[in-house]
Structure formats: structure tokens, C-alpha cells
Amino acid sequence: MTNSTKRDLHVLIVGAGTSGLLVAQGLKKNGIAFTIFESETSTTYQTRPREWGMTLHWGASHIASCLPEDLAARFHEAYADPSLTPDAVTGLPIHNGKTGDLILEMGADQPVRVSRKKMRNLFSEGIDVQYGKQVVRAYVIEDSSSHDNGRVKIEFRDGDHAVGDNVVGTDGAKSLLRESIVGFEDAQLTTIPVNLFNFSYRFDPELSLRIREHNKIFINSIHPDHGTMYWLSIMDVPDPDKPETWSFQVMQSWNDNTTPPSVDLATNEGRLKFFKARCEEYAEPWRSVGRAVKDGTTIPMDRLTYWEKSKKWDNRGGRMTLCGDAAHPMTPHRGQGLNNALQDASNFVSIMVSVSKGSATLAEVVQAYDDEVLERGQTEMDISLKQSxxxxDWDKLMQSPMVKIGMHQVKKGEVEESA
Ligand SMILES: Cc1cc2nc3c(=O)[nH]c(=O)nc-3n(C[C@H](O)[C@H](O)[C@H](O)COP(=O)(O)OP(=O)(O)OC[C@H]3O[C@@H](n4cnc5c(N)ncnc54)[C@H](O)[C@@H]3O)c2cc1C
Structure with a gap:
């Protein structure tokens, strides 16, 4: 605490995903100057070929501190099904995929499914996002003859640049800001041998109703013979009374060592054939879902990643830091990435408020912020990896974090005891 006068700050935010936009809203609410840059154009931002839903649970408590009251009151608009209330379900049912028997319900704090796209659109209201600005590099200016000496500069692919007092990288799992801070090698992610099919689909009204009979927002199953996880969740409900308008998120994931040698995962045809063959081994409604997916449907596949090389980074005296997936890209099986991103965003805003009030220096508060984000991020990357x-693995399923702690937030030290 060295600065006692109110300071003017200008924060650069790189990436208009959920975390970047929430930071922007929080800074705006507190009268702190910022500029937010997004690599996509305003058109491609709205027409992304891939969108997904996310389970929001404990992280919801970090939203209201950043949003203005009117937007916070409209938050349900970002739900996959805006007609549901946060207490609509108590947890995620997990079934034996072969028999359909319920194994357990994975507990969570008021879980709701939110749409990544709807959340971005709600959080961008009132925010002047600079679209089409892909940041390629960020660094602290070291030029004693410049009046910007000691401030931070970001450079864009189009040759343009911007200068501010500090920069926060909210540019997602493949963050370029992370590369600028820790260097190319140390920023790289580790790929694990777990494959994921993830796409959205609209079914006929009868099947749509049947899927949601079990649980309003999601149902999951694990197949005992090969451990494939087969997930169905509600993704969009334009009209609650018209099931033909609903779309669902369909995911299958499995350890690559269980992929039969004859399967061709390199082509869409091969992936679709494999997806449908797997579905035939499942009980209802998972089997019918496979049968309903039409020939020619695109089945995107990802290999899961996380930041194994994560370690304390040099924030250049508080000038450069990370938030959200940029700081802790993790595997998705415990549904924690978004929830942690929201906590990061809220924490970042509150440290900027203390700097702007003159009650702390950038160097002090960003270091404290980084230490907490790193510890929480590493803890969750580790436990989510175990979960994935x-x-x-059917034999180990009952020892998994999911069974022992559900989706609840875990503190450092609880990991070994609970996983
Ligand atoms: C299949 C799947 C399911 C998931 N399910 C859940 C769940 O149930 N619960 C949960 O909590 N989490 C879940 N997650 C994780 C969650 O999606 C992420 O943690 C969350 O979206 C991260 O938000 P973010 O704002 O940090 O990053 P992003 O949403 O990735 O936003 C980053 C933004 O930065 C932009 N950008 C990128 N590079 C640049 C650049 N160089 N310059 C400028 N802009 C740039 C991007 O275009 C993007 O708009 C899931 C993830 C996946 C893949």
C-alpha cells in the first residue's frame, strides 16, 4: 500500500469471451477505463460453427458483482432454457449406459445450463468491443525517452497497436497473451489421449421430450464395456411449449486406448459411423439419439488438453496477467472452466478497483491475484484431469472425483484426499 491518491488507469482486455466481457462490465460499473479487443469480426463472432452449453453452478455467485443491476436481473436469458429456475434440478444423473440403470446423481450447487453464445451476447450489452483485432504480442515498453515508458503495448495482426497501464489476457485456452508472458514453449498445452465428439442437434418432439423426462437439463451415461461417456444436455429452448424447436448438446468421449483399430477417426464419415455404432450399444434414450442423427451430420472431434507446464509467471510488475481459460485451460469433465473464469473476472475487477482508489499498487495486487489464480487453477486442472x-474407466469410476465430491469447488490439499 504505497499509493494514496486516486489513479487513472486504462486496462487492455484481450478476448471478448465470457471472462473478458465480465471484466469489461465490472470495470465499467466501477468507472475504470478499458478497451476490449476481440480477434473475430462482429459477423463471425455471431456465426461460429461451434458453440456449446456449460454447467454454471458455484461460479454464479461471482456474476452479480460485475454486472449492472439491469443485466444481472436478466441473467436467465443466457440459460439454455430461460424458462427454468436455478433450483430446477439438484445434480447430474449418471447412468449405466448399457442397462440404463441410474448409478448416482453428481451433486452441484444449483446447476443450470448456460449457452456460451447467449452469455457473450448478454455480457456484451453496453460494451464497445473492438472486433477484428487479433493480438499477436504484448510487452512492457522500455524506452526512457517515451512518455509511455513502463506502460504496456499490445500489437495486432493488422499492424495496429494499443497502449495501456496493464493488460489482461482473456483470450481462451490457446492464449497468445500467455505466450507473451511465459514464452512460446512454456505456454504450450499438453494433449491427453481422450477424444471428444461434441455437436448440437434437434430431434423430433417425441424424442426431445423423452430425453428431458429424466432431467430437465442433462443426463449422462458411462458404458461398462469400454468406458465411453455419452452425454445429452439441453442447449437451446426457443419455445418451451414446442419441443420441435429445442436443440441438444450431444457428447461422447472415451480413452483413445479403447478405439477399435478398424475405426477411422480422420474422416467425418468414419467418425459418424463410429458414433452410431457406439450408440447401438446403449440403452434408451441414448440409442434412439444415435439413430436419429442423419447421414452427413458433421461430427467434430477434439483431443483434450490442459496446461501441464503451468507455473508462477512474471507479471512484469503487475502490467500483464491472465484470466479464465488463458490462465488455467482444463479438461471439461468436471464442468469447472467457466465457473473458475467467473471467479477470476470478479477477483480481477476488485483488484483494479483498489488500484484506482489508490489503496494499493498494481504490482502488489496483481501478484496477489496471480498467486490465487495459479493455485486455484492448478488444483482444478489437476482434479479435472483425474476426472477425465x-x-x-468403469473399474475406477466409483473412486473418481465426480462420485466423491460432485461438481463442488475444491481447495488445494483436498485433491489427494478426494481423488
Ligand atoms: C465441450 C466443453 C464443455 C464445457 N463444459 C463446461 C461446463 O459444463 N462448465 C464449465 O464451467 N466450463 C465448461 N467448459 C469450459 C468453458 O467453456 C470455458 O472455461 C469458458 O468458456 C472460458 O471462457 P473464456 O472467456 O476464458 O475463454 P473463451 O470463451 O475461449 O473466450 C476467448 C475469446 O478470446 C478471443 N481471442 C482468442 N485469441 C485472441 C487474440 N489473440 N486476440 C484477441 N482475441 C482473441 C476468442 O475469439 C474468444 O472470443 C467446457 C468446455 C468445453 C470445450
Missing amino acids: YFVH
């Missing part, structure tokens, strides 16, 4: 392996 255990969930695909």
Missing part, C-alpha cells in the same frame, strides 16, 4: 481419466 477416471470417468472412462
